[in-house]
Amino acid sequence: ELKVEQNPLFLSMQEGKNYTIYCNYSTTSDRLYWYRQDPGKSLESLFVLLSNGAVKQEGRLMASLDTKARLSTLHITAAVHDLSATYFCAVVANTGTASKLTFGTGTRLQVTL
Amino acid sequence: NAGVTQTPKFQVLKTGQSMTLQCAQDMNHEYMSWYRQDPGMGLRLIHYSVGAGITDQGEVPNGYNVSRSTTEDFPLRLLSAAPSQTSVYFCASSLDTRLAGANVLTFGAGSRLTVL
Numbered sequence: 001e002l003k004v005e006q007n008p009l010f011l012s013m014q015e016g017k018n019y020t021i022y023c024n025y026s027t028t029s030d031r032l033y034w035y036r037q038d039p040g041k042s043l044e045s046l047f048v049l050l051s052n053g054a055v056k057q058e059g060r061l062m063a064s065l066d067t068k069a070r071l072s073t074l075h076i077t078a079a080v081h082d083l084s085a086t087y088f089c090a091v092v093a094n095t096g097t098a099s100k101l102t103f104g105t106g107t108r109l110q111v112t113l
Numbered sequence: 114n115a116g117v118t119q120t121p122k123f124q125v126l127k128t129g130q131s132m133t134l135q136c137a138q139d140m141n142h143e144y145m146s147w148y149r150q151d152p153g154m155g156l157r158l159i160h161y162s163v164g165a166g167i168t169d170q171g172e173v174p175n176g177y178n179v180s181r182s183t184t185e186d187f188p189l190r191l192l193s194a195a196p197s198q199t200s201v202y203f204c205a206s207s208l209d210t211r212l213a214g215a216n217v218l219t220f221g222a223g224s225r226l227t228v229l
Contacts, residue, residue: 004155009153030210033217042203042221043205045217048217090218098144098163098169100161100171100211101158101209103148103155103156105157106155
């Protein structure tokens with residue numbers, strides 16, 4: 001059974017600081033997603049990482065994937081308050097004709113002024 | 114495009130009552146799924162479907178039924194609600210059943226269910 005772990009679960013950081021969220025998963029997969037969720041809202045897709053060594057960047061967020069280590073990171077550069085949200089990684093597991101997405105527990109990011 | 118539409122947004126039930134959460138998408142997506150979100154547990158897959166007439170169980174299917182009579186609709190039924198089913202429910206869909214390439218899951222706005 002695929003397990004996906006994120007750490008930290010909660011992160012409070014000051015504006016302007018850098019930090020990294022980690023996502024580990026237990027079985028082989030070649031696709032990983034990062035989603036953002038604002039309080040009381042739905043999930044918004046941020047990145048799709050499709051292969052080993054993949055790196056995607058959007059603004060102050062950069063995601064990478066190491067399939068050999070079964071690890072993805074979401075790096076935050078010079079955090080701003082607008083990045084406050086919960087971030088989820090999700091890993092694809094293939095089952096015959098369909099795939100299932102297994103989510104991590106989420107990292108709640110709070111950026112303070 | 115409306116995307117993925119869920120109704121109702123909020124619902125309060127008493128233990129033992131039944132109800133159906135509705136999910137509809139207008140993107141001609143083959144893949145549809147239901148997740149529940151509980152504090153500290155992320156999102157857990159309840160049921161999913163790869164096309165009309167085809168459904169399968171996810172991680173936490175007990176207490177829930179689904180059907181897929183059309184491509185557009187994927188309702189989730191609670192036959193006898195229990196307090197443990199208090200949660201936020203999300204419906205999500207994707208064009209590709211294998212989530213291949215850059216296909217992502219598109220989520221609905223969520224339905225908050227409280228069972229007393």
